[in-house]
Amino acid sequence: MATEQTPAYTSASSGPTTIVLAGASGELGLQIALSLLERGAYVRALIRRGSTNPQIATLREQGATVVEVDFANSKELTEACVGAACVVSALSGLRDVIVDTQARLLDAAVAAGVPRFIPSDYSIDYTKLPYGSNRNLDLRREFQERLDKAPIAATSVLNGMFTDLLTGQAPVVLFKLHRVAYWGNADQPLDFTTLADTAAFTAAAALDPTTPRFLRVAGEVATIRGVQAAASAATGKKFGLLWAGGLGVLGTMIKVTRALMPTSDEVFPPWQGMQYLHNMFSGLPKLAPLDNARYPEIRWTSVREVLKSRNE
Ligand SMILES: NC(=O)c1ccc[n+]([C@@H]2O[C@H](COP(=O)([O-])OP(=O)(O)OC[C@H]3O[C@@H](n4cnc5c(N)ncnc54)[C@H](OP(=O)(O)O)[C@@H]3O)[C@@H](O)[C@H]2O)c1
Secondary structure, eight states: OOOOOOOOOOOTTOSOOEEEEETTTSHHHHHHHHHHHHTTOEEEEEEETTOOOTHHHHHHHTTOEEEEEOTTOHHHHHHHHTTOSEEEEOOOOSHIIIIIIHHHHHHHHHHTTOOEEEOSOOBSOGGGSOTTSOHHHHHHHHHHHHHTTSSSEEOEEEOOEEGGGGGTTSTTEETTTTEEEESSOTTOOEEEEOHHHHHHHHHHHHTOTTOOSEEEOOSEEEOHHHHHHHHHHHHSSOOEEEEOOOHHHHHHHHHHHHHHSOOOOOSSOHHHHHHHHHHHHHSTTOOOSOOGGGSTTOOOOOHHHHHHHHHO
């Protein structure tokens, strides 16, 4: 990913645009903060009181203003949002975070007179999925219903799967076996965007007062055959395909894995990753149309580049 230095969109009152960023100490949040700073924004990073996350030092070093808040305290949250052109959430968690904490942040943004809000979505198009098919995305839909009733302009960034996950976490590119595993159809187009490219696009969207309700991007739209070709090109080894079954088989695997696992508050248990893959292979949450060209300074990273970087 590479971005050219572009000035922040400024309001009539001039001066750098203030963006409030919740979850700034997280993996995606930190990259959004850095992209915003690169674009000349004033970044107010909201950190939960007492957090010892080492990324906080990086945020300070890079020029963000770190504000410790009690996310359960609406008054504190409202004060922290005053003067912002947009509140961006990169929070991660389950219901207590995605629905409850984001709702308090939303109310605070409205109370502080902030005109725009970007929720922590960064996913496949959950609006096209039936309830019950993805635990984490159901929570985003629940928050969406609340967000769409609030007197504030909202923009969700939808980016498919982080391409970075193909280097290990997602059981798709099996580097040792030289195989690309899949369920269903090897010709189903799938959306992939790196975390860094998603962050750069989100930063640009946060500084752009004219964004629509949804922005959809994909660093690369690839079928499983495309991923296979990318893996072969990136490693110099010929990769084959490994068909693990139809979507019904994957659905059964999800049910069995979920039943065998003790209930936990893990945000990304293995069965949730499987739900995500099931969704993607179904084709239902495919992103269209794509808004990649909206900020032409963003150069999109390909699947091959990401797989190659793992080998370096
Ligand atoms: N499309 C994809 O493939 C994909 C993949 C991964 C993630 N995502 C999405 O990207 C977004 C960010 O994920 P991430 O991986 O960057 O998450 P992360 O690294 O776990 O960071 C989460 C952030 O939320 C904060 N946080 C968590 N619980 C909180 C609470 N109760 N109150 C206040 N702050 C809280 C954390 O603060 P502390 O530093 O204090 O812990 C941290 O700043 C999420 O929406 C996630 O679902 C998408």
